[in-house]
Amino acid sequence: MNLTLKIWRQKGPKDKGSMVDYKVSDISEHMSFLEMMDVLNEQLISEGKEPVAFDHDCREGICGSCSMFINGEAHGPDRGITTCQLHMRMFKDGDTITIEPFRAKAFPVIKDLVVDRSSFDRIQHAGGYISVNTYGNTQDANAIPISKYAADEAMDAATCIGCGACVASCKNASAMLFVGAKVSQYALLPQGRIEAVDRVKNMVAQMDLEGFGNCTNTGACEIECPKGISLENIARMNREYLSANIKD
Amino acid sequence: MSANIIDQCVAQGVPFARDYGGLLDNRSFGGVLVSRTFYAKGQTGQQLLLGAYSAMNRQIARGKITPFNRHEMLDIVKVDGKARGIIARDLVTGKLERHSAHAVVIASGGYGNVYFLSTNAMGSNATAAWKIHKKGAFFANPCYTQIHPTCIPRSGDYQSKLTLMSESLRNDGRIWVPKNIEDVKAIREGHKKPTDLSEDERDYYLERRYPAFGNLVPRDVASRAAKERCDAGYGVNATGEAVYLDFASAITRYGKEQAKIHGIQNPTDAKIYELGKGIVEAKYGNLFQMYEKIVDENPYETPMMIYPAVHYTMGGIWVDYNLMTTIPGCYAIGEANFSDHGANRLGASALMQGLADGYFVLPYTIGDYLSHEIRTGKIPTDTPEFEEAEKSVKDRIDFFINNKGSHSVDYYHKRLGNIMWNKCGMSRNAEGLKEAAAEIKALREDFYKNVSVPGSADELNSELEKAGRVADFLELGELFAKDALVREESCGGHFREESVEEDGEQKGEAKRNDAEFAFVSAWEFKGEPSDAVLHKEQLEFNEIELKQRSYK
Numbered sequence: 001m002n003l004t005l006k007i008w009r010q011k012g013p014k015d016k017g018s019m020v021d022y023k024v025s026d027i028s029e030h031m032s033f034l035e036m037m038d039v040l041n042e043q044l045i046s047e048g049k050e051p052v053a054f055d056h057d058c059r060e061g062i063c064g065s066c067s068m069f070i071n072g073e074a075h076g077p078d079r080g081i082t083t084c085q086l087h088m089r090m091f092k093d094g095d096t097i098t099i100e101p102f103r104a105k106a107f108p109v110i111k112d113l114v115v116d117r118s119s120f121d122r123i124q125h126a127g128g129y130i131s132v133n134t135y136g137n138t139q140d141a142n143a144i145p146i147s148k149y150a151a152d153e154a155m156d157a158a159t160c161i162g163c164g165a166c167v168a169s170c171k172n173a174s175a176m177l178f179v180g181a182k183v184s185q186y187a188l189l190p191q192g193r194i195e196a197v198d199r200v201k202n203m204v205a206q207m208d209l210e211g212f213g214n215c216t217n218t219g220a221c222e223i224e225c226p227k228g229i230s231l232e233n234i235a236r237m238n239r240e241y242l243s244a245n246i247k248d
Numbered sequence: 249m250s251a252n253i254i255d256q257c258v259a260q261g262v263p264f265a266r267d268y269g270g271l272l273d274n275r276s277f278g279g280v281l282v283s284r285t286f287y288a289k290g291q292t293g294q295q296l297l298l299g300a301y302s303a304m305n306r307q308i309a310r311g312k313i314t315p316f317n318r319h320e321m322l323d324i325v326k327v328d329g330k331a332r333g334i335i336a337r338d339l340v341t342g343k344l345e346r347h348s349a350h351a352v353v354i355a356s357g358g359y360g361n362v363y364f365l366s367t368n369a370m371g372s373n374a375t376a377a378w379k380i381h382k383k384g385a386f387f388a389n390p391c392y393t394q395i396h397p398t399c400i401p402r403s404g405d406y407q408s409k410l411t412l413m414s415e416s417l418r419n420d421g422r423i424w425v426p427k428n429i430e431d432v433k434a435i436r437e438g439h440k441k442p443t444d445l446s447e448d449e450r451d452y453y454l455e456r457r458y459p460a461f462g463n464l465v466p467r468d469v470a471s472r473a474a475k476e477r478c479d480a481g482y483g484v485n486a487t488g489e490a491v492y493l494d495f496a497s498a499i500t501r502y503g504k505e506q507a508k509i510h511g512i513q514n515p516t517d518a519k520i521y522e523l524g525k526g527i528v529e530a531k532y533g534n535l536f537q538m539y540e541k542i543v544d545e546n547p548y549e550t551p552m553m554i555y556p557a558v559h560y561t562m563g564g565i566w567v568d569y570n571l572m573t574t575i576p577g578c579y580a581i582g583e584a585n586f587s588d589h590g591a592n593r594l595g596a597s598a599l600m601q602g603l604a605d606g607y608f609v610l611p612y613t614i615g616d617y618l619s620h621e622i623r624t625g626k627i628p629t630d631t632p633e634f635e636e637a638e639k640s641v642k643d644r645i646d647f648f649i650n651n652k653g654s655h656s657v658d659y660y661h662k663r664l665g666n667i668m669w670n671k672c673g674m675s676r677n678a679e680g681l682k683e684a685a686a687e688i689k690a691l692r693e694d695f696y697k698n699v700s701v702p703g704s705a706d707e708l709n710s711e712l713e714k715a716g717r718v719a720d721f722l723e724l725g726e727l728f729a730k731d732a733l734v735r736e737e738s739c740g741g742h743f744r745e746e747s748v749e750e751d752g753e754q755k756g757e758a759k760r761n762d763a764e765f766a767f768v769s770a771w772e773f774k775g776e777p778s779d780a781v782l783h784k785e786q787l788e789f790n791e792i793e794l795k796q797r798s799y800k
Contacts, residue, residue: 012707030403032542038408038658045656045711050702053710057369059409061538062294078541085541110340111708118317125309129302132259134607141258145270155263155288158295159534185261192261 001027001093005040007052008100010109017109019098029089033076034059034066036088053112059084061226064163067107067115069100074165074224082163082226102168105211106175119210120162120178126206127199128182130192150188157184159227166221166229172213177221179207180233187240197247200240253603254286262299264288276419276464285596290414290535296599300606319345320713321376322641324352324383324578327633331380331578335634335641339713342706344638346629350621351577351614354380355606358561358583360393362721362728363673364665366558367399367412373717374724377565377584385573386770386783388586389563390724391732394593394741395674396559397423397470400542401490410557411542413493414535415595418463420498420528421552423470425482425491427451432482442484442492442551453477461799468592468741469799471556472758475674478555485553492551499524499548556674560598562589562741563731566770566785570613571605574772577617581605586768591740645705648715653698657714660695664688664718664725672725676732677745685729685778692722726777731769734782737761753800760796 002025010017024040031039034056041051055065066083070076076086091097101109106119132138158181166177183200186192192199215234222231254272258264264286265273274283288295307313318339325333325346333348359374360366381387398418400411426432426442427449434440454473455462465473474491477483484490503524507515515523525548529536536547543553565573565580567587572579582602589597671684695718703709738747738758747759768785 028404028406031406032408035406035408039406042656042658045700045702048702051711053708057371059370060367060411062291063369080537081541085538087541087544089544114708121305121315121317124302124305127309129306129309130259130261131306132256132303134256134260134303135611136252136256136608138252138255138259141255141264142271146266147270148266148268151263151266154261155265155295158263158288158298159291185263189261189263191259 001029001088001091001095003027003036003091003094004096006096006098007113009052009112010101012111013108019100027088029087031088032059032084033068033070033086033088034084053110053114055114056084061085062161064161064226067102067117067164067168068113069102069168071098074102074168075163075226079223080226080228082161082165085226102164104164104167104173106173107164107167115164117162117164119212120164120175122210123175123179123203123206124162124182127195127202128186130186131195132191144190146190154185154188157181157188157229157233160185160225160229161227163226165224165226167212169220169224170213170215171218171220172216173211174215174221175207175210175212176215176234176237177225177229177231179203180235180237181229183237183240184233187236196240197244200237200244204237204241249604249608250600252608253600256607257296257299257603260299260303262288262295264295275416287416290416290532292596293599296603300603320716321354321356322379322716323637324380324575325633325637326383326575327627327631330576332627333629333634335637337641337645340708342704342709344641346634346638348627348629348634350618350624350627351579352380353610353614354565354573354578354580354584355582356584358564359390359721359724360558360561361717362664362725363558363668364661365402365407365410365669367396367410368558370409373720375717375720377580378720378724380565380573380575380578380580381771382773384575384773385578385580386566386772387564387724387727387780388566388768388770388785389591389731390561390728390769390771391672391676391735391742392562392586392589392591392740393558393672394467394560394562395471395556396467397474397556398493398554399557399559400539401485401487401553401555403487411538412557412559413539413552413554414532415467417493417532417535417552418470420531421463421493421495422452422497423454423463423474423491423493423554424450424452424551425477425484429481432484435484436486436488442494443496443549451477451482458799465799466592466594467559468743468758472674472743474554474556483555489555490553491555493554494551495528495547496551499528502527558669558673560593562586562591562593566768570616571610572613572617574770579610579614581610591742593741644716644719645712648699648701648712649703649705651696651699651701653700655698655700657699657701657711657718660691660699661714661718661721663691664722667691668725668728672729672732675743675745678733678736681729681733685726685733688722688726688729689778692719692726695719695722723777727771727780730777730780731771734769735765737765739765754796754798762794766794 005022006019009020044051057063057065061082068083075083101113101115107115160181167175187196267273276283319336321334321336323335331352336345354376356376360368398413458465503520506523539547564584564586567585588601667687671680701711701715738744739760749757749759766787770783771780
């Protein structure tokens with residue numbers, strides 16, 4: 001198929017940036033979206049032009065780095081996937097595809113489609129862990145039985161890959177689905193309960209400090225989340241946050 | 249050791265699967281016959297990584313670790329023979345940085361991307377390991393590569409990477425190709441579907457050849473068996489490089505079990521299917537969804553297609569029992585080193601190694617080295633050693649930027665990958681390996697003449713990053729072929745066509761030569777890969793008898 005691409009080009013963090021049109025031809029429907037971008041970049045290099053910068057690494061939907069906003073949707077027009085798992089069979093010959101970086105105050109653009117998502121890292125530094133040393137002298141893992149239901153629910157929250165699609169999809173650029181998933185994973189497990197109060201307070205404080213917006217229960221994040229993280233995690237985080245502050 | 253690791257990870261909040269009694273659940277895995285593997289859905293490795301990442305976050309919060317995101321290590325700096333720091337490039341600004349230290353630890357993973365197509369992440373590369381090799385660290389067993397049997401087959405020339413379907417699928421999936429070549433043709437031409445074939449018309453070749461282990465034979469055996477069937481013309485997709493992984497009997501088996509549990513008398517086939525599908529979905533749902541997105545077929549209804557792909561490199565930087573390389577003060581951990589797995593690696597043991605090296609070994613052994621450095625003080629970076637290392641890094645970057653050639657970096661990387669896959673892949677022979685070494689050398693020379701890197705050195709420039717990495721792969725690939733040529737035996741992931749069992753029950757299987765090859769090949773860099781000098785470290789077996797395993 002032949003396609004027209006409208007791609008956000010921005011030389012660096014301080015550059016103003018603009019949309020630029022490109023044409024690609026003979027695109028196979030079996031290609032992944034990023035393989036189509038590879039074809040475009042090879043074409044640009046052969047024409048002596050600069051290729052489009054975009055983040056990517058695992059190309060199997062687990063690293064969360066391919067942060068593209070395609071035709072107005074984070075990771076494009078399909079559900080339960082990242083951009084690298086989006087296939088060209090979702091498009092048809094003659095289509096015009098708009099490709100932008102994830103837009104949020106807390107995700108500044110570095111270049112073209114590459115954004116800086118280190119604000120997510122800093123939220124996790126604030127409390128996305130259990131305080132245990134890695135010296136191997138921990139107690140027997142079976143000493144604390146964990147109900148299968150709690151373990152499964154924690155597992156569902158733990159599948160969050162921190163890609164930021166929730167932020168990009170939210171009209172408020174809220175990170176509450178991401179933070180909710182991290183808070184929930186630990187809050188649901190007995191070993192994480194011990195410091196649950198400090199964790200939720202510290203992570204929420206850092207989230208606000210980074211400039212993410214608030215949740216107004218639209219639910220766009222849940223729909224666009226490649227890992228199907230549920231809004232229940234936001235509710236759980238709010239409950240944790242409220243009870244943590246009452247306890248003070 | 250592995251029990252400690254599970255305890256540690258559970259304490260960190262890794263959500264391992266639990267049974268209804270609240271204890272940790274187990275399942276079986278490739279290469280073993282009993283259920284003894286702990287798991288977190290089909291993403292155990294990912295969850296262990298996130299667990300390690302959370303432990304690191306805690307140390308960052310306490311100021312014990314300073315992270316340098318978007319930085320690449322481009323050389324090691326030695327002072328008086330000891331590792332004393334690195335030169336790194338800030339990938340956003342392009343600025344070169346000097347970092348000094350009392351010790352340097354390389355934890356940069358394996359070199360599977362020397363094949364261009366692999367299951368490794370796109371950014372994964374050998375540069376850090378190769379740089380220390382060039383400064384004196386021996387590189388051990390480069391030819392030991394693991395080619396994983398359960399990957400999604402390639403679909404075209406534009407393919408950028410291969411996707412691994414978790415090994416766990418082999419627990420419940422049965423691998424087969426059609427028995428009759430006519431059925432293969434009919435399937436390829438779309439006249440027949442795999443589900444049209446009766447049990448009699450299918451060749452469950454792993455169960456046929458290895459009745460004891462069946463679909464759970466080790467990865468190298470399963471991969472070669474798939475290649476054998478496809479080379480014989482029985483591959484089931486257009487490229488002829490795919491076999492089926494079928495879940496139909498697992499769905500039926502689980503469905504019957506569930507019907508019993510729920511007290512359903514004389515369940516219909518539809519009910520059995522529904523119940524069984526539920527269990528398979530709970531176990532592998534995410535993998536099935538991933539497959540469907542890529543291939544556009546529903547694996548609950550039609551068998552998956554799989555083919556082997558490069559997944560892991562057992563070879564790597566040689567280290568001693570303290571994980572120190574042959575450069576004093578320079579350590580290598582995880583897949584970057586050569587230890588633990590020998591010529592083959594069994595399921596889940598990369599996770600074991602990565603976590604054990606980082607959590608339980610290095611923290612204790614590095615202290616011994618550092619104890620002698622307690623009075624050394626801060627190491628200055630304005631010394632000739634740092635000056636010189638930075639200059640050589642800068643010269644190379646400038647070379648790439650100014651080399652206005654005619655081919656992209658990927659053009660060379662794909663060519664290198666082709667040579668590696670065809671001549672240093674699942675089976676190797678002396679003639680092919682000699683050709684590979686010569687072809688890689690010629691390709692490297694062409695690369696330096698004609699590679700084109702757009703953009704500048706002082707910005708985010710992914711082509712520049714790739715150029716440096718491919719330049720290193722072009723050297724490593726040649727050493728790889730040289731190592732594979734020297735090892736004239738078949739051993740684990742290294743299969744030499746000249747070394748197979750001639751007769752008896754094991755006819756056609758890999759033949760090891762312990763009398764002559766029970767050693768580690770540790771290569772010392774001498775300027776060109778072809779000049780590398782071999783050091784042999786003899787392997788001694790005291791507690792166990794050295795013998796070949798049979799999976800028959």
